[in-house]
Amino acid sequence: xxxxxxxxxxxxxxxxxxxxxxxxxxxxxxxxxxxxxxxxxxxxxxxxxxxxxxxxxxxxxxxxxxxxxxxxxxxxxxxxxxxxxxxxxxxxxxxxxxxxxxxxxxxxxxxxxxxxxxxxxxxxxxxxxxxxxxxxxxxxxxxxxxxxxxxxxxxxxxxxxxxxxxxxxxxxxxxxxxxxxxxxx
Numbered sequence: 001x002x003x004x005x006x007x008x009x010x011x012x013x014x015x016x017x018x019x020x021x022x023x024x025x026x027x028x029x030x031x032x033x034x035x036x037x038x039x040x041x042x043x044x045x046x047x048x049x050x051x052x053x054x055x056x057x058x059x060x061x062x063x064x065x066x067x068x069x070x071x072x073x074x075x076x077x078x079x080x081x082x083x084x085x086x087x088x089x090x091x092x093x094x095x096x097x098x099x100x101x102x103x104x105x106x107x108x109x110x111x112x113x114x115x116x117x118x119x120x121x122x123x124x125x126x127x128x129x130x131x132x133x134x135x136x137x138x139x140x141x142x143x144x145x146x147x148x149x150x151x152x153x154x155x156x157x158x159x160x161x162x163x164x165x166x167x168x169x170x171x172x173x174x175x176x177x178x179x180x181x182x183x184x185x
Contacts, residue, residue, distance in 0.1 A: 005040070005044055006045075009040070009054070011058060013052075013054065014059055014062075016029045016033050017104070018100075018101040022108050022112060025055075030051065052119065055105070056109050056122045056123060059102060059105055059106055067130040068129045070090070080177070080181060080184055081177065088171060088176040091157055091161050091176065095165055095171065103161060106123075107162060110123060131150060134150050135147055141184055143183065143184060153180065160176070
């Protein structure tokens with residue numbers, strides 16, 4: 001657990017945004033969520049926009065760390081079925097616990113980035129070990145446009161996660177399998 005104040009505040013802001021929505025994201029709410037004295041958040045993030053930018057940077061940092069760590073372990077998909085199972089596990093993690101909180105915050109920030117394009121630049125998908133593993137698997141299967149298919153596959157999975165996050169339920173493995181099979185065609 002970090003004690004770096006800007007990081008603690010950004011993590012608290014993610015929590016507030018996930019629980020209270022964009023309107024509930026205030027300096028005072030972040031102070032309360034972080035368990036810090038009133039005014040602490042505004043000392044580090046002077047404006048609401050600075051707070052939102054710090055939140056988005058921290059969100060991306062945490063997501064990238066998670067994806068890099070996922071890519072470092074042997075991903076072990078020698079078949080399309082194994083790839084689908086790993087993607088389904090990841091999607092399920094995005095719907096529960098801390099993954100759910102970050103997913104809710106990420107989607108709120110994505111919508112906000114329509115009005116603040118500089119946030120969109122921070123949120124853009126980045127290269128990471130997990131994405132590279134999916135791309136490499138597709139390329140090894142002879143998919144000629146593996147990079148584009150990887151982006152499409154992951155965008156579809158993201159859409160399923162969003163749908164289940166908003167509508168409830170789980171991301172069925174059979175839907176993930178269908179997406180992987182389509183990417184391989």
